[in-house]
Amino acid sequence: MADSLGNSFLIVVLPLYITSGVVGGGTFGLAPALVTGIILSAYGFFNSALQPFVGKLSDRTGKRRIFVVVGLLVLTVANFAYSLVDSYGAILLIRLGQGLGVAFTIPATVALVNELAADTARGESMGTFNTFRMVGFGLGPVVAGAVINRGPYRVFGRALTGFEAAFYVATVSALLGAVLVTLLVSDPEVSEEEEASAGEDLNIAVRDHVGDNLLDPVFTLGLASLFIAIGIALLEPLQTQVNSALGQSATMFGIEFASFTLAQVLLQRPIGMWSDEYGRRPFILAGLLLLIPATFVEGFVVTPLGMVVARFVQGVAGAAVLAPAMALAGDIAAGRSSGTTMSVLTMSFGLGVAIGPLSAGYLSGVELPVGQPYATPFVFGALLALVGFVLVYTQVEETVQANASPDSGPSPSSSD
Template sequence: MNTCNLQKNVFPEFFGNINHELYVLSFSRFCEDLGSGMLVALIPLYISDLGASFFSGLPLVTRAGLVITVFGLFSALTQPLMGRLSDRLDRRRPFILFGLIGYTFFSFLYSQVTSYEQLLFIRLLQGITVGATIPAVIAMVTHISTSETRGKAVGVYTTIRGVGFGLGPVVGGAIARYWGFDAGFYFCALLGVVSLGLVTFFVKETRGSPEPVSRKISGKKSYASVYSLAGAMLMMMVGIMMVVALLPEYEVRLEASELSLGVAVSAYIFARLLFQAPLGSLSDRIGRKKLIVGGLFLSAPLVVGMGYIASVGQLIIFRAFQGLLVAAIDTPAMALAADLSDGSSLSSRLSIITTAQAAGMAFGPIFGGFLAGYMTFVTPFYACALLMLLAGFVVIKKVEEPEKVI
């Protein structure tokens, strides 16, 4: 079978001047991200039905934050190691397959746990396997794009796979409500099998180097820019993920069902999906730094407002606006980090950004859970807003955007 012909026949040209291989890779991840989105909604609510021994004294929101934190933490620790190994071996596909096998196996194991501690350990192991895939996938996207189309390519990729992640909380909430949590975990494992098959048969290995960035930016300044972008991504993910740990509290405060909270989670994701590709394309034309700074500054008051939400409808609206602003930060930042990378260290450089994202996923829930559980409910929202403002000023001061190489 000729994969290139298959891509041309299946995927139309309406996405513009993007390599067709990008769509094969994106759709191969759709199913896995649908399951991952389901787990984001299922796990914090599932722990309410589990007994605990060692962690029994912690508030429910803190336990919810901790179980999400271990996933993000061990994913973050894994990514730089796997990024460097991927660069050294010049291979990416094996890392993706390994991660999908782990995702599938551990998704099934969630249905077999009998205590909170068991679930916590399985979530830790799943974070390690999923973390192995992330630098490899982003490197693949970079290999099949150019500096003139990279923002759009990253936006298209994250939009396609993000549709699955956006549907996940709604699907997971519905399955949990009508068929139970175990059925949700079985379905996540099935989605992992499908995704594994798609990668095995339709995704090819990629090799190549992006164009060199302007020589006006030295290696030292380039790394400073990437680390500053990573700080912005960290703050962004803290603001997003701390809300997940607060879902049990929102459930009580707003008298909300699992399904309505799943819709609220998905509102953020779908708004982000809607604007990722357009804002990525806009960053290709006007520059990436402007969008990143604007997104950070506008996110600060929005995060504060989420601490005073009085209905599920308000939560859905706020999360939708949050998705729009995250699209203005995430896609341009990833594209800019790729612009600042050289071919020999692409996965390693990009892993700095993806590690910051994973660290935000890890720190955000425990950040929100502890501050809300031991201080006041609105405390984490104010603290996160201040950190976002600080990140915006750091990006203004430290990030240098390379000139286009003609």
């Protein structure tokens, strides 16, 4: 939660900082919205490429906690470094540093949650974990908008801009996360059988070599997570255009962004619990189906309240997918392969967070005859949600019944 609060600060702060006039050095000949999208996306591409390797390395060592702590310390340094630079090139390098920190943190964290969860309560555990993450993720944009608008500040006799104050809050949040994990989290004990199950080769399957489907179920869930993350992140680089079109402030934009997270906070844990009892697949399909109109309408609302409602419904859809999807992948993971298996979903989500702003910055220049000038990215996001629904419906089987039987373990997967 502490780490997510600091990182979500930057969702609001960076686009405003990049376009504030403080940052110099030219925009590489590109439009400001596209440059913003590239910088926001850079860390997502970088950390997504590294996550499977870090996940496998944590499988081999069985030492998850050290990866989490190192990643949070890297984020601490990167968040602080924003306050020291004022050029596009330097910001891009720092963003890559953030990506390195996230690559170390996320796969090991999710693997820990999966290994500490009981088989019959994996959905509840994933929902609880995601709820705390989303509390921080939701508070960040709201507080960040307020911090920027109320600056400058004087702290211990030193003048601070609103941007500097926001970067310092993000720094302290990441450092607090590292301290908490160091003091309160331990690695689970590893048996000889689990040690052997870790394997030697990094192997993420695309084809389903166990069942009768075309695609591996974990890979399919990864694609669904990719499409969800793209739809969620489309709003980020369009802040200036949205604020202008809807006649609103940065604080209101933060509220709109956070309304998505409010729905996640309210529903992730209950839906995770229900998926333990009623199955993962129905909730994943329902969420993807709801995501289609929720994403589409964001390009057509004309009031701040309309955007708040659209983002909230999008959050309901995301809550219905994310915890059950992570639990389903956890059901499939065997032995100590959690880091590798779960990294498929975390990598995909991170890649979607990277592609979303970049595609929004590009597609925002393609106007439709109806809707807001920036409607095209949201039509694109709705189409991706539809593709995700079709893929999960045709390629993913239920796992809860297998877990409910004391004589049957998690379903096998070629991604183990």
